[in-house]
Amino acid sequence: MVRNNFWHTLHFRAVGYLLVLACLVSCGKATSYSDSSNRAQVDSLLSEARDSLSGNTAFVRAQVDSAMRLAKDSLQYYEALQVRAGSYLVESSFDTASRYNRQVLLFCLKQKPSARVTFLLASAYNTQGIYNQRVGTLDSAIFYFRRAYELKPTGEQLREIVPNILINLADSYMMQGNLTNAACYFRRALFVSDSLQITHYMGFPIYFGLGQVYMNLRDFDLSDRYFRMAEKTLDKRRLGERFTFCNNRGNYYYYKKEYAQALPWFRKARALVLPRHIDFSVYLCELNLSDIFLKLNLLDSAQLYADRSFKFFSAIKQPTALYYLATIKAGIALKQNRKDVARLLFSTYSDTVGIEPNIISIRHKALQEYYERTGEYRLAYQFLKRNNQLEEKVQSEQVKNRVAEMDMRYRQDTSLLRRDLVIETKEEEVGTLRQTRFLWVLASLVILLAATLIYFYMRKQRDLQRIRHFDQVVKLRMQSIRNRISPHFIFNVLNRKIVTAEDEQEQAELRRLVMLLRKSLEISEQLSVSLEQELEFVQTYLALERESLGADFSLSWEVEKEVRCDELLVPAMIVQIPVENAIKHGLRGKDGAKVLSVSVGRLRNGVQIQIKDNGSGFQQGASSSKGTGTGLRVIYQTIQLLNAKNEEHIDFQISTIPDGRGGGTLVVIYIPASYSYVI
Structure with a gap:
């Protein structure tokens, strides 16, 4: 199936969770505006937009447009623009999303360094990495995630984005089949979350990711353990997170070849996103369902879902999905004894560049079955050998991963990491307090007078506005009478x-x-x-x-x-x-x-x-x-x-x-x- 490493189910965690919490938090707590009322309005609009991102992009853009109109400075404007980029990423409008996000990147790179600029730049790098994951350019995704991680925003901003960047980086390595680095960065994300005392809400994607790592290693007992740890808070998670969990829980049973148990999880995942018309997720589920129905010999249903998802992924030209769908459709044709059609389908979308090993393994098994059915046993044996080599690679990767995990446990002690983070945060707080004390002494001399003047000025403006309003209403009413x-x-x-x-x-x-x-x-x-x-x-x-x-x-x-x-x-x-x-x-x-x-x-x-x-x-x-x-x-x-x-x-x-x-x-x-x- 388009198993879990196909963008971590096409990286829908990035859309439903990481995109919301990581790439969009640039409009969050760290901003400091001169007009507190304006700041509250902009923050409120963008908060509502982020909360609705996974299911109502039209509302998101309306909120972003309002925030942009209220923006008092260019930094506020570009913080809102990044939320807009996220809305297009959710809709799979990748080019539009990347165009908006690159505007944010160019803006940040031209600005003088500051806490807000650093935070926005890290978020923009993170978003660009998610975009590259979605289009399958994983090397570029890793590059941008590393750039985001190297910036390491400090203070409260660190809590908002660093664990998410580490999870994204782990996902990218998992998509490449590099399970050693995937486990390494998931563990690092867990250490950071423990140190910042945010595991109660960051634990879900980390446990979920570790469950997928061990699923790829075919260590189903350990995989099930982490999946169950994540499942404890499933009902409290966002739509995108629940969708991704259900889809990958189905993958777990698929790899265990318990196809009847996988089916209800994929159906549940589809039911979550179908009412919201999130096409990318709907067709991802239908792609997975087509393979399940193929394995259960329900060929009509398999053909229906394969054709529907093929139409969608052809339109957006997603290579991994098309490679996998060609394999499924060839398998359907083979079971229908249409060998010529199967041969033709195996010859389409055959480029394996950027395709994860699990998907290639599914194609190899299908080709092995095809050549056995056609009597070409020499070719069938070649694909059997290739599959054995892939499995040996997984076993070798498993050994490396366990060594790396043990090394991580000793080298990255949680308490040491917590101490470093606390020291860094306190240093920033001390510097901020010194600046604040100086400004407060100066501002306290004029604050009472300024507040009084502002109060009477605003009151007068409200009275004038009310008078203008009534005058306008009267004119409109009389104009209406005359007309x-x-x-x-x-x-x-x-x-x-x-x-x-x-x-x-x-x-x-x-x-x-x-x-x-x-x-x-x-x-x-x-x-x-x-x-x-x-x-x-x-x-x-x-x-x-x-x-x-x-x-x-x-x-x-x-x-x-x-x-x-x-x-x-x-x-x-x-x-x-x-x-x-x-x-x-x-x-x-x-x-x-x-x-x-x-x-x-x-x-x-x-x-x-x-x-x-x-x-x-x-x-x-x-x-x-x-x-x-x-x-x-x-x-x-x-x-x-x-x-x-x-x-x-x-x-x-x-x-x-x-x-x-x-x-x-x-x-x-x-x-x-x-x-x-x-x-």
């Missing part, structure tokens, strides 16, 4: 009258229309008008509409004498829009008598206006708080804005009149006398 009064009505009537005007009565109507136009322009430019202006406008409108409504139309108009219409201010169009709605939606299409009544009278400490028609009534299911159309919606929005600034509110109610009372629609408006229109 939504249905001017086509006025122009339609004007065109009709101009064409048919033959006598003085027609000319009089044209004059009323001109008056209506003038008043419409005057009213629409104001937030409030006098009730007298509003009623005059409505009367002019009704005079023009009367003819189109026919002889069956009757108007009742009542205004109490006690109401001072010239002194009371009302929101512009608050009567006109309900009247226009009554004409257009209630009366125009009605058969028989059409009755509209408008009444104005005093109520409590204000005025009540009623508009009533005998039309079809208020639309069923419409909300009185939302209105039935654009005009009413504008009225409600305007009233809501004005009520927020007044203790006594305008009340606007619309309802259907029951059939027993003649039917129709009733609009009731209450406007307080002392209502303020100042925003």
Whole structure:
């Protein structure tokens, strides 16, 4: 199968865990910004992005974009850019990920050395190493991981990244088949984690890695022991870690040739990533499942998963996967007795450069079986010998690894390493304290005054911003009113009258229309008008509409004498829009008598206006708080804005009149006398 050394299952630990904790921590605790509020915002955005990296790259990029916009300096910007690179690495967009990360590298190499720059550079080297792992250039991956490790960030940053770099380095050696160095660096990562007292969360990938090392050495008892140590905290791990563990636990049983026990682990791994649409992981599982089904003689399922994963890995041109898939598909063809197809498949993707020994061994065994089936026993024997040589190499590597492990245990004593790390950390803390003490003495002289000035300045800015906000809202509301009064009505009537005007009565109507136009322009430019202006406008409108409504139309108009219409201010169009709605939606299409009544009278400490028609009534299911159309919606929005600034509110109610009372629609408006229109 694409066994564990194929990028440590294509190094999905790097995507699901190390990428999150190692290559992205450059935006973490060590940064020191001049603006603490801005720092908190940027850190919060990037923390949320890192937490979502393994499953929601669209959200990650949205958070990164916000962080970049808030960035106060170039270093903040490039710290966020590295998170963006990680999001593309998760999606297997390798070239895009590398392009962004190289921008980070170039930036860091041009900067003067500092704690933040060193930390970001180490993280960028680490990310570049992960990229090279993903594309199969392991020598380059080891080069970048070593560069990252040589920088050795100090203090709190050391806890964040150094153990991860060591694990990545161990993974790279394991992918090369160099199990001695793989075990060495896993052990070193364990020593560092013990010394820093972070084994409670760093132990999982280390135990997991050691389990894979011993699995490659075919020491299944020791391998199982480390896998079980890692499994204790499996439920608390991130998605990428759980996926990698399940996939490699399946590998464990595969190498033990317990294929029925391997199957549920691969299915569980696939089920973890399928809902998140992490294609790279999904097709990796399907590749492994195709080999399991082949071993279980379930050829239809084997063919289905092999074809699906082959299509994906062909698109991204991954050599190890394609080499392995060609072997699986050839095995399927051989079991189907299609020997010619099997021969052709064995001849494709045959380059073994960069292919791990375990995958090559699977191909050799398949070729041995093929030549046995075709009667070419000499060639079958050659591939048998090659497999024996590979196994001897593994046995030899096992001896070397055990010697190296014992040497590591004596040469790298945990307590000595802890002492060195503590000394290094304390030296940095002492230097930082001296600088801080000097700056604090200087800053304490002005901090109170500065804090006071900043407080009043920020308060003033908030007040100005709130004023600008309300002003903008008012302008938008009034602009909306002006744009939504249905001017086509006025122009339609004007065109009709101009064409048919033959006598003085027609000319009089044209004059009323001109008056209506003038008043419409005057009213629409104001937030409030006098009730007298509003009623005059409505009367002019009704005079023009009367003819189109026919002889069956009757108007009742009542205004109490006690109401001072010239002194009371009302929101512009608050009567006109309900009247226009009554004409257009209630009366125009009605058969028989059409009755509209408008009444104005005093109520409590204000005025009540009623508009009533005998039309079809208020639309069923419409909300009185939302209105039935654009005009009413504008009225409600305007009233809501004005009520927020007044203790006594305008009340606007619309309802259907029951059939027993003649039917129709009733609009009731209450406007307080002392209502303020100042925003």
